[in-house]
Amino acid sequence: MPGFGAGRLMLNILTVDVEEWYHGNDFDLPRDRWPGLESRVELQTDRLLDLLDQTGARATFFVLGCVAVSHPDMVRRIHQRGHEVGSHGYYHDLVYRLTPEQFATQLAESARVISGITGRPVTCFRAPSWSITEKNPWALDVVRSCGLDTDSSIFPLRTWMYGVKNARLDIHEIGGGAAGAGLTEYPPSAVRIGGLTVPVAGGVFFRLLPYPATVAALRRINRAGRPAVVYLHPWELDPDQPRLPELPARQTWYHYWGLGKAPRKYARLLSDFRFGSISQYRETRAAAGTVR
Numbered sequence: 001m002p003g004f005g006a007g008r009l010m011l012n013i014l015t016v017d018v019e020e021w022y023h024g025n026d027f028d029l030p031r032d033r034w035p036g037l038e039s040r041v042e043l044q045t046d047r048l049l050d051l052l053d054q055t056g057a058r059a060t061f062f063v064l065g066c067v068a069v070s071h072p073d074m075v076r077r078i079h080q081r082g083h084e085v086g087s088h089g090y091y092h093d094l095v096y097r098l099t100p101e102q103f104a105t106q107l108a109e110s111a112r113v114i115s116g117i118t119g120r121p122v123t124c125f126r127a128p129s130w131s132i133t134e135k136n137p138w139a140l141d142v143v144r145s146c147g148l149d150t151d152s153s154i155f156p157l158r159t160w161m162y163g164v165k166n167a168r169l170d171i172h173e174i175g176g177g178a179a180g181a182g183l184t185e186y187p188p189s190a191v192r193i194g195g196l197t198v199p200v201a202g203g204v205f206f207r208l209l210p211y212p213a214t215v216a217a218l219r220r221i222n223r224a225g226r227p228a229v230v231y232l233h234p235w236e237l238d239p240d241q242p243r244l245p246e247l248p249a250r251q252t253w254y255h256y257w258g259l260g261k262a263p264r265k266y267a268r269l270l271s272d273f274r275f276g277s278i279s280q281y282r283e284t285r286a287a288a289g290t291v292r
Contacts, residue, residue, distance in 0.1 A: 011284055012218070012228040013186065014052075014059040014275035015152060015202075017126060018045060018067055018078075021235035023092040025129040025161065026251045027244065031091065040241055041067055042074045044234035049081055051237070051263075055270040059083050060277040062126040062152070065090035065110030072117045079118040084277040086124035086150070087111050094131040094161075095139050095153075104142045111146060124150035124278055126231075130162035130188075140174060144183060150278055152186040152229070157197045166197070170226055186278060189228040191217045202231035207258030211265055218273060227281060228273070237263045 021044070022029055022037050029037075052059060061078050063085055068075045079085050089095070090106035098106070111122040125148050132139045132153040143151055151174070155163040169190055174183045189201035199205040200217035209217075218228045235241055239259040247255075258265075276284075 010222045010227060010274065011276045011281055012222070012230065012273050013278055013281050014057055014270075015126065015186075015188075015229065015231045015278070016048065016059050016061045017088055017128075017231060017233050018061050018063040019088065019092055019128075019233065019235075020067065021238065021241045022244070023064065023128075024233075024255060025092065025094055025131075026254045027247065028251075038242055039070070040238060041234060042071055044238045044241075045074055045078070047237050047263075048232075048234050049077065049083075051267055051270065052083070053081065055267070055275075057270045057275040058277045058280055059275065060086055060124060060152075060279070062086045062088035062124070063110075063114055064088045064092055064128075065106070065113050066092075068110070068113045068117060075114060075117045079120070084124070084279045085114055085118050085120070085122070086126065086278075087114060087122050087148075088126055089128050092128040094129055095127045096131050096133060096135040100138055100142055103139060104146065107142065107146050107148075111148070121147075123148055124152065126151070127153035130155035133162060133164055140183060149183060150186065151183045152188070152231075152278070154185055154187050155199070156187050156190050157199055169197075171229070184282075186229050188231050189218070189221055191220055201229055203233070203236075204254055204257055206230075206232070206265065206269075207236070207262050211268065214269070215272065230269070230275070232266060237266065239263070 020039060020041050061083050063075055075085060087107060087110040090110045095103055115122050125143050130153055154167050156167040156169050157163045158165040171186050174185050190197050190199045200214055206214060221228045
């Protein structure tokens with residue numbers, strides 16, 4: 001639609017959760033089933049990397065530790081093609097199902113594996129399925145204690161699985177807590193309309209919304225002087241991924257809805273708006289003399 005390209009004036013933030021198509025907690029598959037399922041993460045991620053090259057976009061890729069161990073060359077390609085690599089945890093376990101000790105062990109190991117591949121320290125984290133909620137605020141202290149300074153785990157809407165009701169919508173600092181230094185939180189973008197919080201930034205919400213509605217929401221965020229924080233999974237660019245017929249209807253809908261149109265919608269979004277990684281955004285803000 002003509003005129004959408006005006007969104008390219010502001011640098012928005014693109015984030016990618018790198019996991020296998022069957023890792024999602026909407027599936028909740030036992031780990032011993034994973035080896036018997038087809039791996040498609042390299043195909044899907046390379047497809048996304050090509051799209052980012054075509055549109056000139058850069059992104060922060062939050063990679064699962066177990067995926068990095070199995071596909072180190074893929075992680076190397078992400079880094080070598082100019083993207084930031086952060087941690088998505090190790091096994092895609094919901095953080096609020098772990099003890100603080102278990103979470104610390106998994107996060108530290110994922111960061112060790114990823115930094116060993118890229119040669120760069122891991123500074124940013126996103127919890128699997130946004131699983132830092134009111135149940136486990138201690139998790140932010142663990143992120144700090146592992147030496148990370150950036151988090152993108154707080155979904156600003158309470159859902160059946162995740163999210164924090166009425167959480168802040170903007171990029172903001174979270175105090176130091178027990179571990180000392182603070183974190184910068186990058187929540188996925190949402191807008192508040194008539195008292196309702198409407199997520200607009202990715203996943204099933206992006207696949208559900210008509211594209212003009214997404215554009216209008218992102219423009220509204222940009223007009224307020226804030227970047228949109230958009231997220232996606234490489235499996236969303238793969239409508240040919242396997243189906244699991246035994247899944248309950250809600251999980252099937254949540255995962256597979258709109259996959260046929262998603263690649264074209266994301267390609268259009270990346271062309272109509274300007275996107276960079278979290279680290280690129282921070283560099284531009286630092287150059288402009290602002291903190292975040």
